Every structure is written in C-alpha cells, then in structure tokens.
Amino acid sequence: MHTPTTATLRDLIGFNTVSRHSNLACIDWARALVEAHGATTRMDWNADRTKANMLATFGEGPGGTVFSGHVDVVPVDGQDWSHDPFDAWIADGRLHGRGACDMKGFVAAVLAHAPLFGQAKTREPIHIALTYDEELGCLGIPHLISALADWNIHPTGCVVGEPTSMRLVSAHKGGRVYRCQVTGKAAHSSLTPTAVNAIEYAARLIARIAEIGAHYRDHGARAEGFDIPHTTISTNLISGGNGPNIVPALAEFLFDYRYIPADDADAIINELHANAAILRAEMQAIVPETDIAFIPVNAIPALAPATKAPIYRLSHQLAADTVVEKVAYGTEAGFFQDYGVPTVVIGPGSIQQAHKADEYVSLEQLALCDRYIEGLVAGLG
Numbered sequence: 001m002h003t004p005t006t007a008t009l010r011d012l013i014g015f016n017t018v019s020r021h022s023n024l025a026c027i028d029w030a031r032a033l034v035e036a037h038g039a040t041t042r043m044d045w046n047a048d049r050t051k052a053n054m055l056a057t058f059g060e061g062p063g064g065t066v067f068s069g070h071v072d073v074v075p076v077d078g079q080d081w082s083h084d085p086f087d088a089w090i091a092d093g094r095l096h097g098r099g100a101c102d103m104k105g106f107v108a109a110v111l112a113h114a115p116l117f118g119q120a121k122t123r124e125p126i127h128i129a130l131t132y133d134e135e136l137g138c139l140g141i142p143h144l145i146s147a148l149a150d151w152n153i154h155p156t157g158c159v160v161g162e163p164t165s166m167r168l169v170s171a172h173k174g175g176r177v178y179r180c181q182v183t184g185k186a187a188h189s190s191l192t193p194t195a196v197n198a199i200e201y202a203a204r205l206i207a208r209i210a211e212i213g214a215h216y217r218d219h220g221a222r223a224e225g226f227d228i229p230h231t232t233i234s235t236n237l238i239s240g241g242n243g244p245n246i247v248p249a250l251a252e253f254l255f256d257y258r259y260i261p262a263d264d265a266d267a268i269i270n271e272l273h274a275n276a277a278i279l280r281a282e283m284q285a286i287v288p289e290t291d292i293a294f295i296p297v298n299a300i301p302a303l304a305p306a307t308k309a310p311i312y313r314l315s316h317q318l319a320a321d322t323v324v325e326k327v328a329y330g331t332e333a334g335f336f337q338d339y340g341v342p343t344v345v346i347g348p349g350s351i352q353q354a355h356k357a358d359e360y361v362s363l364e365q366l367a368l369c370d371r372y373i374e375g376l377v378a379g380l381g
Contacts, residue, residue, distance in 0.1 A: 005366050006095055009108035012071070013088040013097035019072040019135045022050045026071050030054065030130060033111055037118035039128070044147040046140070051132040053144040055153070057125050058117040063156040064125035065311065065380055066341070067373070068332060069107040070134030070141075073099035079357040094360040101349035105361040106161025109348065109369040113377070122380040127155060134332060137177070137298040141332040145339050154340065157311030159376070160333040161347030163354060163361070166320035166368040169345035170312065172327045173226065174265055174302030174334060177256040179295040180205060180272075182240075185287040186249035195247035196283045196290045199240045202251035205292070206235045208275050209255055212268060223260040225326035233257035233268060254297065258328060261304035269294065301334030309342030318375040319346060320368050327351075346372065 015026035031041050031054055039056040046052070057064070076085045076098055083089050088097035095105075110128055117126045133139035148154070162169075182205070184198030216231040223229050233255065240251030257268050276292040283290040306312045316324065329351070336343040348365035 003366070003370070004112040005109045005370055006090070006363065008112040009095060009100065009105060009366070010088040012104040012108050013099055014086055015071075016086050017072050017099070018075050019133055020075070023071050023132050024050065024052060027052050027054050027130060030071075030111055031056070034114045034128060037114040039114065039118070042147070042151060044144050046132065046143070051140065053132060053140055053147070054128075054130045055144070055148070055151075056128040058120070059122060059125035061125055062154065064127050064153075065376070066127040066129050066155045066158040066336070067110040067161065068129040068131070068158055068336070069103050069110065069161045069347075070131045070332065071104065071107060072132055072135050073102070073104070074135050074355045076357075081357050083358075085359075090363070093364065094362050095366070096358050096360040098359060100361045101163045101359050102351070102354035103162055103347060103349075105163070105349050105366055106347035106369060109366060109373055110161070113370075113373050116374065116377060120377050120381065122377065124156060124380065126377070126380070127153075131332060138300050138330065138332055138335065141335045145335050148339065155336075156341070157309060158333070158336040158341045158343040159311065159315065160331050160336070160343060160345045161369075162331050162345050163347050163349035163351050164325065164345060165350050166346060166348055166365060166372060167323050167325055168316050168319045169325050169327055170305040170307070171223075171225070171261055172303045172330055172333070172345065173258040173260055175256060175258050175298070175300040175330045176265065176269065177254065177297040177299070178269065179252060179254050179297055181293045181295065182251045183291045184247070184249050184251070184283065185290055187247045189245045189247055192247055196287050197247050198251035199248045201279050201283060201292065202238070202240060202253055204279060205272065205276065206238070206253060208272065209233055209235055212271065221260060221262050223262060223326070226260065227328060229260070231257060231259040231263045259302060261302040265302070300330035301338045303331070303334045303337055303343065303345070306337070306342035306344065311342050312344055314376060314379045315344045315346055315372075318372045318379075
C-alpha cells in the first residue's frame with residue numbers, strides 16, 4: 001500500500017541520521033517540504049551548527065498545537081539486518097528500516113499532511129517541531145524549548161509521537177543521571193592509615209543509594225498504571241583503582257533514578273549531597289584536598305496526565321482504543337509540559353520494535369496515525 005505517508009517515510013529513512021552524524025540534510029529536506037505548503041520555519045542550531053532543531057508554523061496568532069518528533073535514530077552497528085537499514089522496504093504489511101518505528105513513522109505522517117496543514121482553517125496555528133539527539137538523552141529539546149521562549153511562542157497543546165501503538169500515553173516517569181567522582185589519597189597498602197580510600201567511600205555512597213531505592217520500593221508513593229509504580233534508583237557503572245597493593249586515589253560511578261510524577265525530582269540528589277557532606281568531612285580530616293563531586297549527566301522531566309486539556313480529550317477520542325497507558329521510559333513530552341504546554345504521547349508502531357534489526361512499523365499503524373492527525377486537525381477547526 002503506497003500513500004503519501006509511506007512515500008515520505010521511505011524518504012526519511014534514506015537519511016542516515018544516526019545520532020553521531022549531522023541531521024542537517026534531513027532537516028533541510030523537511031524544511032523545503034513544509035515551506036512549499038506555506039509554512040514559516042525557524043531554526044535552532046547546536047553549538048557547532050552540525051545539527052538543528054526546526055519549528056515549522058502553519059497559520060498565525062498565539063497558541064497553537066505542536067506535532068513533535070525527533071529525527072535522530074540509534075546505530076545499526078553489530079545488528080543483523082536482512083536489507084540495507086537506510087533503504088526502506090515493505091513486506092507482509094510492514095515498512096522496514098532504521099527509525100521506521102522510532103520515530104520516523106510519526107514524523108513522516110506529520111510531514112505528509114503538510115498540504116492539509118497549509119489549507120486548514122484552524123483557530124490557532126499548527127506547529128511541527130523536529131529535534132536532534134533525543135536518542136542521546138533528549139539533548140536537543142531543551143535548546144528548542146529555550147528558542148520557543150525567545151521566539152515568544154507558547155503553544156496550547158502538544159503531541160509527541162513516540163511509538164505507542166496509537167494508544168494514548170498520558171504519563172511517564174522522569175529521569176536523572178549523575179556521575180559521582182570520589183577523590184581520595186593514594187598510598188602503598190601497607191600504609192593504609194595515611195591514605196583515603198576512594199573506592200571505600202564510593203562504596204558507602206553506593207550502599208546509601210541502595211537504601212534509598214529500598215525505601216522508595218517499600219514506603220514510597222505509588223502511581224497506579226506504571227509497570228513499576230514507584231520511584232527507582234540504581235548504580236549502573238563503576239571504576240577505580242590502579243593496582244592490587246595501592247590504596248586507590250580515584251573512584252567513579254554512575255547512577256540514575258526514574259521518578260514518578262508525584263515525587264520531587266531533587267529529593268534524591270539532595271539526600272545524597274547531605275550524605276556526601278558527612279563523608280567528605282571524614283575524608284578531609286585525614287587529607288584536606290580530598291573531595292566528592294556529583295556531576296549531572298542528563299535530566300528528563302516526568303510527564304503528568306493533562307486530563308483536563310483539550311489535546312488530551314481529543315486525542316483520547318481519536319486513539320486506537322480507549323486504553324490510556326503510563327510508561328517508564330522518558331520522552332521529550334516532559335520538556336514541553338515543563339514549559340507550560342499540555343502534552344500527550346501517541347504515535348504509530350510498538351516500542352517493542354524500536355532499536356532492533358529489521359525495525360518496522362505496520363502499514364495499519366501508519367493508517368491509524370493518518371486518521372488521528374486528520375481528526376485532530378478537524379477538531380482544532
């Protein structure tokens with residue numbers, strides 16, 4: 001089945017927008033496409049101008065509804081693809097290619113409706129937002145949100161089209177990632193009392209992280225609808241030491257936490273800072289130049305249900321079914337919500353297909369997305 005959306009998706013997959021590459025060729029192509037149908041476009045480049053976010057606007061006036069998606073994709077390295085992952089193919093009712101599901105399928109459906117957006121008589125503008133480096137931890141979207149503020153654009157609703165099988169996702173957890181660096185004092189292991197063991201102090205912090213995780217598991221708030229209904233935290237990487245008979249001077253570990261929307265995003269890191277202050281005092285009583293530092297790596301805001309917003313009600317009516325889901329993974333939706341924009345997540349394809357070899361989105365899902373977009377535009381009229 002060939003439709004404007006499948007044709008557009010074939011073109012999109014043809015751009016190798018793996019996050020380590022530039023996305024400018026893809027963005028320039030999309031920009032020309034929407035401008036041909038009357039859109040005004042604004043660009044927000046990264047520091048070295050190798051990547052860009054784009055905002056396309058159909059119509060004039062304040063407010064507006066945003067269709068938002070990222071154009072970067074994960075690598076194909078080491079995966080066993082049956083065809084060229086950047087040359088889309090259709091088989092058994094599925095369109096295959098890197099990004100077909102996550103999330104060029106949604107982006108293609110949106111771009112394919114540029115003629116509709118250009119002719120629509122809606123009360124407020126229609127915006128298309130395309131972003132970079134979502135797959136690296138939502139690195140591009142904060143810059144676009146800052147640009148929206150600079151441009152004095154304040155949308156009244158947003159759809160982030162991550163793959164949800166065209167079911168409405170109303171909420172997701174937020175996430176924080178930190179690197180902890182512990183700087184001790186080295187010595188030969190026979191002179192241990194003169195040293196400050198960075199690994200041991202790191203271990204005490206890691207033990208505290210485990211205690212915090214257990215507290216949230218056993219006594220924390222619950223948010224029904226999530227597969228894991230409470231906030232979680234884990235230590236995921238660790239390194240340190242440089243010899244079997246040397247007290248280590250350096251240790252480093254990385255931890256992350258996924259918090260439900262009701263929990264304070266700063267509570268865990270504030271507690272760890274307080275714990276580190278006690279440990280730091282112990283360390284510096286032995287060697288003053290020792291230290292413990294927490295370095296933010298990434299932060300993705302949680303998404304809370306916007307059940308009273310028109311974008312929520314209309315999306316629920318137009319979704320594939322009446323099921324409303326909450327998910328543990330993060331998206332760019334929380335950034336829009338933090339900016340004051342009621343936001344939902346809904347898009348074609350299953351998250352189970354994302355990032356895999358021979359990734360695909362079904363033609364049926366793309367057709368459902370087409371109908372959703374058309375219904376949403378009609379509802380905005």
